[in-house]
Amino acid sequence: MGWTFKLHGGIAAVLGIVLLVLTALTWLPGALPLPGAKWLMAGVVVLLFPIFISALVRVFLTRADRQAVLMAFRCLPGRVQIGLAAACMSGVAMMILSTAGEENLQSAEVRDGRYFAFDTTAHSRGTIEVSLSQYQAVLESDQRSMLAIPGMLFVGAAYFVLAAGELRRADLRPKSS
Template sequence: MGWNFKLHGGVAVGLGATLLLLASLTWLPGALPLTDARWLMAAIFASLFLAFVSALVRLLLTGADKHAIWLAFRCLPSKVQMTLGALALWGVVLLAFSTATEGNLQAAEVRDGRYVAFDTTPHTRGMVEISQRHYQDVLESDQRTMLAIPGMLFLGAAYAALTAGELRRADGAVVPSDIT
């Protein structure tokens, strides 16, 4: 596998693990300091778009079917497979616990000195006033989701990039039958 596939996959794994770690830190009391910055979310989604789309294009250019892609992933070193699997499991568990405990409130904000959030309960949709404690809980839940989902997508980009590199390596190792 070429160094650029390894670099692409490594950066994607690193960014995904960092985002999952930040999402896990939202379980601690208090909001994370930098996650309210709009530029940070824009930077995350811009880098995610570049990493994910380029990894998918690399994978599509190999022309392999699903079975060949799975076999190529299985040919990666076991440490790489275990790392990607463990991080993906961590992300799934994090998202499952987050969605199970978040309730029906989203997008908390302060308006005119009052804490409000969007209530998604059927028949009562709209902005409702909440306490400061609930405001902090909704903020943490929103942060957790906004960090965990891109983290999981970065892991998907790493899977695609590393698998495409393995497919490319395997294709280069095949000797055509007409050359003896």
């Protein structure tokens, strides 16, 4: 596998794991790990699209089917396989736990010293006033999904790039007759 595949996959894996760790930190009691996460989300979006799209392009350029990509992933070292699988499974678990505990509130905001959130229940859709504790719970829930989804996409990009690198290496290997 070429060094560009390793670098691309490594950057995607590290960014994904960092975002998943930050997601896990939102469950700790106390203040949010990153209360002003607007700069973080802007950075994530700026990095996510080029890394993820180029990973998809790299795997599509191999012209391999899903089975071949899976087999190429299985050719990676065991630690890499286990690390990416653990990151993916932890991201899925955090998303499931996060959505299971939601109270149909999202998009918390402060207006004139009062706390509001958007209620998504079917019969009472709209912005409602909430308590400070509900406001903080909604902020943490929003932050979980804003960190976990890109984290899992970065891990997926690492999977695609590293599998494409293995496919490329197998294609370039001299054929023995």
